[in-house]
Amino acid sequence: MLLIHCPYCDDTLPELEFAYAGEAHIARPADPSKLSDEEWRDFLFIRSNPRGLHAERWRHINGCGRFFNALRDTVSDRFLTTYPAGHPRPDVTKLEAAE
Amino acid sequence: MTHFSALSLLKNALTGNKNWTEQWPDAQPKKEYDVIIVGAGGHGLGAAYYLAKEHGITNVAVIEKGWLGGGNTGRNTTIIRSNYLYDESAKLYDHALDLWDNLSTELNYNVMFSKRGVMMLAHNVHDVQSFQRHIHSNRLNGVDNRWLNTAEAKAFCPPLNVSPDARYPVMGAALQMRAGTARHDAVAWGYARAAAKRGVDIIQNCPVISIRRGADGSVEGVETAKGFIRAKKVAVSAAGHTSVIMQTAGVKMPLESYPLQALVSEPIKPIFPCVVMSNTVHAYISQSDKGELVIGSGTDQYVSYSQRGGLPLIEHTVAAICEVFPIFNRMRMLRKWGGIVDVTPDRSAILGKTPVKGLYVNCGWGTGGFKATPGAAHLLAWTVAKDEPHKINAPFTLERFTTGRLIDEAAAAAVAH
Ligand SMILES: Cc1cc2nc3c(=O)[nH]c(=O)nc-3n(C[C@H](O)[C@H](O)[C@H](O)COP(=O)(O)OP(=O)(O)OC[C@H]3O[C@@H](n4cnc5c(N)ncnc54)[C@H](O)[C@@H]3O)c2cc1C
Numbered sequence: 001m002l003l004i005h006c007p008y009c010d011d012t013l014p015e016l017e018f019a020y021a022g023e024a025h026i027a028r029p030a031d032p033s034k035l036s037d038e039e040w041r042d043f044l045f046i047r048s049n050p051r052g053l054h055a056e057r058w059r060h061i062n063g064c065g066r067f068f069n070a071l072r073d074t075v076s077d078r079f080l081t082t083y084p085a086g087h088p089r090p091d092v093t094k095l096e097a098a099e
Numbered sequence: 100m101t102h103f104s105a106l107s108l109l110k111n112a113l114t115g116n117k118n119w120t121e122q123w124p125d126a127q128p129k130k131e132y133d134v135i136i137v138g139a140g141g142h143g144l145g146a147a148y149y150l151a152k153e154h155g156i157t158n159v160a161v162i163e164k165g166w167l168g169g170g171n172t173g174r175n176t177t178i179i180r181s182n183y184l185y186d187e188s189a190k191l192y193d194h195a196l197d198l199w200d201n202l203s204t205e206l207n208y209n210v211m212f213s214k215r216g217v218m219m220l221a222h223n224v225h226d227v228q229s230f231q232r233h234i235h236s237n238r239l240n241g242v243d244n245r246w247l248n249t250a251e252a253k254a255f256c257p258p259l260n261v262s263p264d265a266r267y268p269v270m271g272a273a274l275q276m277r278a279g280t281a282r283h284d285a286v287a288w289g290y291a292r293a294a295a296k297r298g299v300d301i302i303q304n305c306p307v308i309s310i311r312r313g314a315d316g317s318v319e320g321v322e323t324a325k326g327f328i329r330a331k332k333v334a335v336s337a338a339g340h341t342s343v344i345m346q347t348a349g350v351k352m353p354l355e356s357y358p359l360q361a362l363v364s365e366p367i368k369p370i371f372p373c374v375v376m377s378n379t380v381h382a383y384i385s386q387s388d389k390g391e392l393v394i395g396s397g398t399d400q401y402v403s404y405s406q407r408g409g410l411p412l413i414e415h416t417v418a419a420i421c422e423v424f425p426i427f428n429r430m431r432m433l434r435k436w437g438g439i440v441d442v443t444p445d446r447s448a449i450l451g452k453t454p455v456k457g458l459y460v461n462c463g464w465g466t467g468g469f470k471a472t473p474g475a476a477h478l479l480a481w482t483v484a485k486d487e488p489h490k491i492n493a494p495f496t497l498e499r500f501t502t503g504r505l506i507d508e509a510a511a512a513a514v515a516h
Pocket residue numbers: 137138139140141142143162163164165166167168169170171172173174175176177178179305306307308336337338339340341344359360361395436437438439440464465466467468469470471
């Protein structure tokens with residue numbers, strides 16, 4: 001089972017308390033009607049699906065109820081860090097240096 | 100390669116089974132092929148077989164990063180059915196079912212296809228309405244599927260708990276009698292053997308690292324752990340790893356890869372006559388010919404390539420099985436495992452050409468592509484050989500995510516299927 005750190009509650013808790021909510025940092029286009037079909041497809045359907053580091057949204061659904069983001073390695077399932085929604089994707093090189 | 104028959108079995112039994120020959124040679128890559136297929140699952144191996152058999156294209160390599168059949172083909176719960184809602188899907192899966200019917204004879208390999216019937220339980224009013232809609236739509240498409248009331252469901256599968264105060268009451272069920280299970284490994288092995296017999300090279304332990312494109316953009320071949328291998332046509336059929344490989348050719352895929360888990364119990368005497376699926380509570384169960392209860396669940400919630408998945412999901416599934424079949428609540432489970440399934444936004448497959456000349460793709464089968472194996476393989480071979488889709492797979496394009504012409508089985512089922 002994944003152990004996930006909620007950045008708001010500042011507590012590391014079992015996966016059961018959380019709901020996954022897809023890839024992070026996908027902003028809804030400001031003016032959808034200006035988009036080409038390809039751009040709209042990319043927004044709706046294309047995901048990076050990497051074998052490696054993935055920025056993703058989680059919600060602490062059985063806790064504080066808030067959304068946050070995480071960086072997780074999709075091969076080992078190890079979380080590198082979690083951070084509040086709205087914050088930019090952390091720089092991994094700095095994270096690893098800090099460890 | 101020995102032809103399997105009662106006579107060859109008898110002859111080899113008399114000589115202590117010491118004289119069987121290998122079923123396929125372990126090939127090393129040549130410099131160039133007419134067609135390279137990436138991924139030796141049932142779909143890729145089958146496509147190689149049909150390329151050779153139906154289209155006379157025998158200079159073909161199937162390249163596999165691990166061992167053949169070691170992906171989802173060897174990890175799935177082997178449920179085969181074709182009672183999908185939309186016309187496009189019904190035709191696709193029924194095409195596969197037609198091929199399943201004669202597959203053992205065709206391949207001279209017993210794939211143990213057993214039409215024991217697949218029963219899908221309805222636990223609430225929504226299930227009842229949705230299954231009845233499926234049944235009507237299936238009947239219009241000539242696909243067998245019928246409604247059972249609670250008593251009929253119980254008669255068809257005696258271990259079922261139909262008590263009205265059960266946690267998950269059974270309000271009826273949809274039954275496809277033509278559906279059932281098959282031996283997953285045998286499907287991979289049977290196609291591998293039959294393809295190799297026709298000259299196809301099956302190259303194992305050889306990851307494809309990237310797809311190489313020429314100056315005009317068309318496919319030139321693949322970079323692999325064993326060096327560059329040239330081919331003007333490359334078909335990617337790599338299930339959960341498809342988007343990673345396609346990206347090396349510059350093609351973005353509408354796919355996400357999730358773990359899907361299954362587990363088996365200790366073997367017991369025959370008790371379970373059919374396959375039962377309960378989509379609402381995410382539990383699927385049948386009994387293998389070896390006697391194990393084979394139990395499947397829904398996907399884990401997060402993208403992953405770990406081929407593992409988490410225990411909460413197993414607990415959820417087993418809890419559901421114990422409610423629906425209280426008779427099994429003292430059973431011991433022996434093993435659990437995971438595969439990585441490639442899920443599309445509309446839960447329908449992508450099988451066809453790509454924007455890159457000479458590059459074809461077969462993916463997005465997600466949690467339910469074993470049943471499609473012969474059909475997908477047959478249609479992929481057709482598409483590659485003719486450089487155009489067969490009319491059955493024509494709707495399953497990559498472009499549908501741009502045009503919006505989705506085949507939305509996800510919405511139809513409202514759950515994984
Ligand atoms: C637990 C579980 C239960 C399931 N239950 C059912 C079911 O009951 N009914 C049903 O119809 N479907 C089911 N499925 C889905 C089904 O297993 C798949 O849709 C189907 O087997 C896909 O076949 P395939 O040949 O496309 O993929 P695979 O068998 O996964 O083959 C793809 C191959 O590509 C190889 N590969 C990947 N990357 C590379 C690379 N870079 N280079 C070379 N090779 C590579 C992999 O190693 C793999 O062998 C289930 C899946 C799982 C995991």
